[in-house]
Amino acid sequence: MEEQQVGSLHFQIDFSQPLYEQILDQARSAIAKGEIALGEKMPSVRELAQELRINPNTVMRAYQELERDGLTEKRRGQGTFVTSSADNVASFRTALAAKYIDSFMEQMENLGLSWEDIEKYVRGKKDSGTGGDGL
Amino acid sequence: MEEQQVGSLHFQIDFSQPLYEQILDQARSAIAKGEIALGEKMPSVRELAQELRINPNTVMRAYQELERDGLTEKRRGQGTFVTSSADNVASFRTALAAKYIDSFMEQMENLGLSWEDIEKYVRGKKDSGTGGDGL
DNA sequence: TTAAGTGTATTATATCACTTAATACACTTA
DNA sequence: TAAGTGTATTAAGTGATATAATACACTTAA
Structure with a gap:
């Protein structure tokens, strides 16, 4: 807070x-x-x-x-x-992002969710309230 | 281990x-x-x-x-x-997945990555080694 | 030279989350 | 009755986190 x-x-x-x-x-x-x-x-x-x-x-x-x-x-x-060094920032960003993404994908795998399931959910949130079923 | x-x-x-x-x-x-x-x-x-x-x-x-x-x-x-109760399992799964996804999207936002960046990376991993730039 | 502001290092202390250990109790089943 | 359940309690130990108080080496500007 x-x-x-x-x-x-x-x-x-x-x-x-x-x-x-x-x-x-x-x-x-x-x-x-x-x-x-x-x-x-x-x-x-x-x-x-x-x-x-x-x-x-x-x-x-x-x-x-x-x-x-x-x-x-x-x-x-x-x-x-x-x-x-802009390179330092860029390479840090990609490395950390890759780490986050891999970890996230493992979580989703553990819940038995596919990439398509995730896409559907995210698109549903972007078009907030236009009828996304949400997973 | x-x-x-x-x-x-x-x-x-x-x-x-x-x-x-x-x-x-x-x-x-x-x-x-x-x-x-x-x-x-x-x-x-x-x-x-x-x-x-x-x-x-x-x-x-x-x-x-x-x-x-x-x-x-x-x-x-x-x-x-x-x-x-299959319903219990299903609703737990969606609730936890939503929590994970929201948290993940916040991480990506903090690194200044868009949904399109993420998609590109994930597709690159799926077609392992077919020339994905990786972010 | 001096003073103020840097990063850095050390030692001590306190708190909290996590884990183990030992024990006991209430309940169910064979 | 005995064995196997979940549950509760009390005690202790460990490590991560955070604070506190000090001190030192370096840089800059007065």
């Missing part, structure tokens, strides 16, 4: 998931969608922690994963910056 | 997720796909615990959720049985 704008970044934090995961996911999303530009400075660890009213260590954990993802670069004494 | 057949049920247990969740997911899947028939007796709490070499309390937790799902019925002194 907590809604916060910090610099170019927007966060919605709740208690449904670990805090560092929510920060990670939402920062990833902002970078992948270009809501924060290539090369742009991220909020500092301390600043983000203060704004979100959480511990700096928790922010650090998310930031370190962002760097492992190749989405940010850190410059000691200066701060954390979004990577200036 | 642990692979176990217990009655009509098949389990693969590892340590990537809580044990009770894995039992729950795999039992749900077996019921949804009809691998265990309507009305059929499930392994007893103690038996399943012994076969999987885990604590009965952990099995209990999964079994209680199965009952809340409407997928099983318990008869004191007799055991746990798959529901005999």
Whole structure:
């Protein structure tokens, strides 16, 4: 329910998931969608922690994963910056998407649903209320 | 890595997720796909615990959720049985699938991927190696 | 040089989810 | 009566998560 704008970044934090995961996911999303530009400075660890009213260590954990993802670069004494490599962002996006899709397809398989079933449901939602049977 | 057949049920247990969740997911899947028939007796709490070499309390937790799902019925002194209501199974399946799909679509949205992007990727995997660019 | 702002590391503590263990009780069936 | 059911309780241990307090190395600007 907590809604916060910090610099170019927007966060919605709740208690449904670990805090560092929510920060990670939402920062990833902002970078992948270009809501924060290539090369742009991220909020500092301390600043983000203060704004979100959480511990700096928790922010650090998310930031370190962002760097492992190749989405940010850190410059000691200066701060954390979004990577200036569009390739990094693109390849991260495709890799994570592939992972999500594969995992999702396995879930559907476990429920005995085919790709056609899924398509039908999604199209039903897009044309909201035009008579999609919904699975 | 642990692979176990217990009655009509098949389990693969590892340590990537809580044990009770894995039992729950795999039992749900077996019921949804009809691998265990309507009305059929499930392994007893103690038996399943012994076969999987885990604590009965952990099995209990999964079994209680199965009952809340409407997928099983318990008869004191007799055991746990798959529901005999095909409607229960069907409605559970659609409800859970809808939940998974909505959650998945949100993930894709967060990565800035459209439904067409997803379709392209999935079709590429189905025609394995016929030149799908993959996102 | 100094001060303020960076990322980073360490140690300690607390809480919670998950799991195990041991035991006991109520019920059903043979 | 005995064995097999689901169920409940209490206790304990482990690991992930999060906080707190400090300290250090580096960069930049005053």
